[in-house]
Amino acid sequence: MSIRSDWRAAWQRHFFRWIDKRVPPARQISLNRKNLYIFPNRTGFLYLVMTLLIWLLGTNYQNNLILALCYLMVSLFVVAIHHTFANLSGISVRFVQATPAFAGEAASFVLELSTRNRYGSEHVEIRWGDGEARTLTLAPATPQRVSLQVPSRQRGYLRPGRLLIQSHFPLGIIRCWSWLNLEAAALIYPAPAAIDEPQHLASSGREEGGTSTRGGDDFSGLREYQPGDPIKHIAWKQFAQHKGLFTKEYEAYFSAEKWLDWHSLNQLQELRLSGLCYWALHYERQQIPYGLSLPGLTLAPALGDYHLQAVLKALAQFNLAREAGYVD
Known part of the structure; x- marks a missing residue:
């Protein structure tokens, strides 16, 4: 498991460096063919295997009805690729603000999403790395704000990392996604701890009430x-x-x-x-x-x-x- 995780981390670092060359970090990023990636998910691969089995069955028995079903399934697969890509293409993600928090608490990052797709964008999932996921449906030309929580560990600036935005719409057999490197950071205050009350030396001798x-x-x-x-x-x-x-x-x-x-x-x-x-x-x-x-x-x-x-x-x-x- 250690070798596998190390290999995966190394591959991910290389992949992210390649992404940053294509799409530099910014406060606002629009999704297009340069930063969107698409590939069948597990369900999609099962769908392809099932399609192949049906094609073998239709070819073996020379049954045109079974072959027609196979060709229909291939057509749906190709159409799903276009629709899944179009569902995310045109979405704009903008970092609005981050709410400060105390160390050990979760900081809130507010994002604004909008889409230029005339039909809107449905079942859009966003999350910071391995954090909580939110699923949105965006109406055309209607910006929508969402707040995502990111846990903090120590004081200073909390940088949430990369934002994953993905969708499996409409058939759930194709995954279209992107990793966005937004310029986002939240200020984390020290965690309050009860200690003896601090005292300040008077600047000039005795002071009234001191x-x-x-x-x-x-x-x-x-x-x-x-x-x-x-x-x-x-x-x-x-x-x-x-x-x-x-x-x-x-x-x-x-x-x-x-x-x-x-x-x-x-x-x-x-x-x-x-x-x-x-x-x-x-x-x-x-x-x-x-x-x-x-x-x-x-x-x-x-x-x-x-x-x-x-x-x-x-x-x-x-x-x-x-x-x-x-x-x-």
Whole structure:
């Protein structure tokens, strides 16, 4: 099975490279003789075998009625080839938009299909690769939109791959199909993960309503020396003035505003992004203004759907251009 699957994958890559030379990737593609392929399916091969057996039977017994049936079946087969091809020829497929999703969820890709066939196009099946399939009937000169779901695994840009469009109409013995390489991508946000709330250092000393914690860089005062205090924190100046032995205390002052601060967390990159995503959604639900501070990017505190989308987009795109070669 492994050899067979490897051979099939290699053949498919070669076939897709050949397709891209004939039909380059685009946001909108029309189906015609350059990108449509047609061949009998399993039912079609059984139909041909049955036709051959009837022809042998009619020839052996020299029965004109049986031979007439055989010729009728061959005629229907040839007619089916033309009608199946005509059913897909003239269809135009356009990528409209993709709905962002969180990692692990399914993203929706919206496509618009229309046909120039004056009789319309019936029983048209479309799907992304091995994804869910949708069957449509297109009316002439009437665009129709369809949404296809594609599961996501990680943040960044989800590219669904090639779109399969096919039909077995009208007799079900001929398969006409095409693989379309549409320029489509959906933005995938980090999956929200609950972590400790990020804190943002105040920009200038104490702030009204802010919080503080020991162990920072700002001097806060003196206290009497206690055994075990670090020697570097001893107030030697006061000791030299015979005022006693004191220890210097330091604090860190945090901003009263809510900030999604990258530097305040110590988790791995993906967990940090998931945690910042979680708190962004939390602050938005609670209607608490929040800002975002990432290496090389700062968004001022705000609220609203536009601000939330900007924050989630920044988290989804973080380091992608440098690490994976993505371009927005």
